[in-house]
Amino acid sequence: MSQKILYTNNISETITTLAGEMDPAGTFIVTDTNVAEAVLPRLSLPYPVITVAPGDENKNLTGLTSIWSRLVEAGATRKSLLINIGGGVITDMGGFAAATFKRGIRFINVPTTLLSAVDAAVGGKTGINFEGLKNEIGAFAPADAVVISTALFSTLTDEEILSGYAEMVKHGLLSSEADYRELLGRDILSINPDALLPLLEKSVKVKERIVIEDPTERGLRRALNLGHTAGHAFEAQALHKGHPVPHGHAVAWGILVEMILSNMALGFPSSELQTFTTFLKANGYGCPAVSCEDYSELIALMRHDKKNNSPSEINFTLLESPGHPVIDRSASADDITAALDIFRDLMQ
């Protein structure tokens, strides 16, 4: 698990220098049609482009096969290089294409969203959705390098910035009380790119440290699941209802639910619940449209989370306090019901 991560404001030169040093036999960009139109012209990179349809609904076997086919057509060899430029869909699927083409070729990730910079592009998880299940098929395969530049985020919407920032807050909660307080104290939507880059670097290093110790998620890496057991359930239910929500917003709500469970199981301070709720409201994270009639579906969705070892348990990463996570804590359906009640009270 060695992954070079470069933070830069000079993205095109960084990519071409890096690719040159790797001395590949053929370099190919993988991206989606949106990024191809909005971002690639600014970068003027001298490599052929493989374009796939955008969106999580296209992170599937069809998209994956189209990348493999284009590589075959272009005569890519074991020494070729893929540069995945895009959000998490592109770095996940392009990374998995690279990990499996001729049993693995080198690849570079260039995240174009704050969310993918802080999450998907780093840490070696690649994959596609399969039969409606998220990331059901994939591999642990670290990019040879990740090039992170906040200069790419200028076209992101406020919603996309908030979504990515939620994962940064998660890293703060895993890392230390000081990091967490620093992140809560910022006015997210008015941070300029130059000020965001060092904050982002600090955040990515939290993930890096965890992934280096546990690349294939046997233990410690499960800490990164904080907010995600409940968050994925909110995200999936919203999708079923036809009103999809940004991943990071669902994670932010999930963090609050799991802070409540942490309060119940581990004495996580009650005052922190109020602090985090205030942060969510002040920054416009919104609230999931959830009533008590939704609880059974939400709990069923949590039960099917990939991180569970058996269908009879629901596994969470909880917190003793900010900076002190505890992995592999299970909660009962009754506990989760109580937590969802408190969550709705707080968010009202």
Next chain:
Amino acid sequence: MSQKILYTNNISETITTLAGEMDPAGTFIVTDTNVAEAVLPRLSLPYPVITVAPGDENKNLTGLTSIWSRLVEAGATRKSLLINIGGGVITDMGGFAAATFKRGIRFINVPTTLLSAVDAAVGGKTGINFEGLKNEIGAFAPADAVVISTALFSTLTDEEILSGYAEMVKHGLLSSEADYRELLGRDILSINPDALLPLLEKSVKVKERIVIEDPTERGLRRALNLGHTAGHAFEAQALHKGHPVPHGHAVAWGILVEMILSNMALGFPSSELQTFTTFLKANGYGCPAVSCEDYSELIALMRHDKKNNSPSEINFTLLESPGHPVIDRSASADDITAALDIFRDLMQ
């Protein structure tokens, strides 16, 4: 790259003990319809069976997807276990299915042919064919265990035994002159299973030693390619002509071609060419139906071998003498033409 390899005459007990020790959440057998009919009833293993169509022509995305789907249907988790029972098609495709399902679950290979025992089942290469290209998509993923039993080979044809034995001879050539001479001295088709098991163990250990040093084929592992650059070309051409030949037979012929190239480039002893030709004839390895009109296609096929770093070179593993391989030797089309002429003279 840790891979437990068990040699046994008590296969069912070995498998069930091993699977029990791994404490999986659900165990599934992957096999093909032939093995399901001819071998599984003898083993009486207490696990559900996922069956795919037999043959290399079914080692493809359709077969792979059907295994993934069955695992989803059955509720397999990250803690589940796959047991691949079959020839190289099954261990390659079942291994790749396991390597990618939920980003990787554990698997055991149980080779049912001599060829897969000595070659495909060991060493972590998994994959499928894609758009007519062999093993174009795959991963390096060692089985957690390989269970090898010559008791499974009782239904193999003479041709299948010869095919597997050719890979054992290749290992002898890579290992030492003494190992090579020992293998040449045997009357292949009359070795009984109990005598074959230790020979096979010695042979597999040669591959193991090489793979431990170089799991992802950056250097030393290319030695295992001995006989395969020319061999794959014979195999592919025979397939195109509608008269497929066993893999090991093509490798045996390829070894002779590459011994001739070794003689030209590295002074490999001429007397050894005669010795190996005699071995091939005495044991009934036959001869490829090749005339000088076939040379250009054969050379083009060698040029497209996955092990080449660029289309302008043809890369071989050659030999200074038995037991002394040299990797990464390129040969010109003229050299190969000359070698094919000598090959045909010898095999006449």
